[in-house]
């Protein structure tokens with residue numbers, strides 16, 4: 001299978017490319033310089049010339065807070081870029097696997113969010129991502145949108161890396177404890193998407209549509225931070241664990257409002273595609289061990 005990956009230098013994109021190559025797939029890894037997804041003519045030319053069997057879009061504008069003051073680039077990448085890829089895929093009869101986010105929900109619902117719950121994004125990032133999802137749905141039938149949450153991995157910037165850095169600098173960290181969600185290892189996202197690529201290559205018909213996929217068990221940022229330090233300590237990566245104190249979202253104001261409830265109901269992906277929720281603690285262990293090695 002010939003797989004085009006956009007945003008291949010991001011935390012999920014890099015993981016997809018690495019794992020895909022290990023699986024022996026023909027991976028075409030493109031960063032923004034090689035393929036800017038906002039340029040329709042460039043996207044058309046690339047896909048027409050390269051004829052991938054499937055496209056995975058890991059490119060996105062992910063600066064959640066910055067998006068509040070610069071909506072144009074967020075919409076350009078997350079809405080218009082997604083639409084550009086969908087148009088080129090439709091013209092060439094190629095399926096598109098795309099990633100979306102828990103930030104399309106307002107987080108006010110009691111209980112986990114399923115795929116049929118109405119979105120109501122609170123910030124520009126969430127609004128632009130939802131607009132991208134809607135564009136793909138309207139342009140291309142053969143699409144799979146995987147909504148993921150609280151992503152962390154070996155590459156790029158993420159919460160795990162930030163905590164380890166701050167933990168070195170301070171004895172006490174105050175971390176938000178009233179937002180609930182499922183941290184999701186980029187490696188597990190890559191495994192899931194590449195598993196679908198393989199199944200497609202084996203001739204299986206994939207049930208297109210939107211799926212929720214996140215790590216379990218449900219946690220808070222504060223509990224996640226504690227788990228990061230405990231595991232890093234166990235692996236001998238830090239000299240001491242900082243104290244991690246709980247604060248509320250109100251005590252930690254940010255330009256973009258985050259959902260208090262980011263919990264996904266992941267029954268659909270299990271029932272329809274036979275994919276179960278990964279345990280984020282396994283992913284955390286793998287990421288930390290990889291960093292320790294390097």
Ligand SMILES: NC(=O)c1ccc[n+]([C@@H]2O[C@H](COP(=O)([O-])OP(=O)(O)OC[C@H]3O[C@@H](n4cnc5c(N)ncnc54)[C@H](OP(=O)(O)O)[C@@H]3O)[C@@H](O)[C@H]2O)c1
Pocket residue numbers: 006007008009010011012013031032033035036037038057058059060061062077081099100101102129148149150151152156157
């Ligand atoms: N991170 C999270 O916690 C999280 C949570 C839920 C959902 N998601 C979704 O998961 C997906 C992957 O996120 P991630 O964490 O891997 O993001 P990331 O690390 O920020 O990577 C995104 C990549 O997209 C590239 N990109 C930006 N604009 C582009 C363009 N016009 N053309 C081509 N590439 C472009 C970026 O390159 P530059 O560095 O050059 O800008 C970057 O390498 C996204 O769809 C995101 O919305 C992420």
